[in-house]
Amino acid sequence: MESASSTKNKKITDDQLKELIDKAMGMREKAYCPYSKFRVGAALLTHNNRFYTGCNVENASYGLTVCAERVAIYSAVAGGDTEISAMAVCCDIKGKFQGPCGACRQVLVEFGEDMTFFCVKPDGTYQEMVVRDLMPMAFTPSSLAEAAD
Numbered sequence: 080m081e082s083a084s085s086t087k088n089k090k091i092t093d094d095q096l097k098e099l100i101d102k103a104m105g106m107r108e109k110a111y112c113p114y115s116k117f118r119v120g121a122a123l124l125t126h127n128n129r130f131y132t133g134c135n136v137e138n139a140s141y142g143l144t145v146c147a148e149r150v151a152i153y154s155a156v157a158g159g160d161t162e163i164s165a166m167a168v169c170c171d172i173k174g175k176f177q178g179p180c181g182a183c184r185q186v187l188v189e190f191g192e193d194m195t196f197f198c199v200k201p202d203g204t205y206q207e208m209v210v211r212d213l214m215p216m217a218f219t220p221s222s223l224a225e226a227a228d
């Protein structure tokens with residue numbers, strides 16, 4: 080199987096962006112976060128125009144927590160879709176925009192360094208980024224091809 084990040088990104092329409100942001104904001108309500116009380120919702124759009132969503136899921140064994148971003152990505156993969164155009168993430172923040180955690184950045188680059196990433200505030204305002212800029216000098220599938228003999 081070819082790695083997902085070798086495919087070129089696809090631009091999303093204004094209507095799709097609106098839907099993506101609405102879904103991310105809605106998913107925040109589904110967060111299971113009794114420990115941190117920090118709700119995060121994510122939505123992504125695939126090249127074949129399917130949406131997948133996720134929320135953070137915590138656990139009494141804290142380290143087992145999975146972020147909203149990864150839940151959405153793993154759901155897309157399980158649905159047979161690995162070509163992701165864009166992701167929107169909405170979390171409980173009042174102040175400045177917050178980017179995804181390091182673990183999620185690593186998972187994001189696996190599925191496309193040129194994927195568009197929208198950080199969304201609860202009021203619906205957003206900041207647009209590109210995954211490549213979130214993860215400079217990333218270790219990607221192509222890094223494995225650079226392995227020494």
Ligand SMILES: O=c1ccn([C@H]2C[C@H](O)[C@@H](CO)O2)c(=O)[nH]1
Nearest residue numbers: 115117119135144146147179180
């Ligand atoms: O990008 C992020 C950062 C944090 N969280 C979750 C993990 C945990 O449940 C809570 C606090 O870290 O927020 C996410 O879902 N995405």
Ligand SMILES: [Zn+2]
Nearest residue numbers: 146180182183
């Ligand atoms: Zn994360």
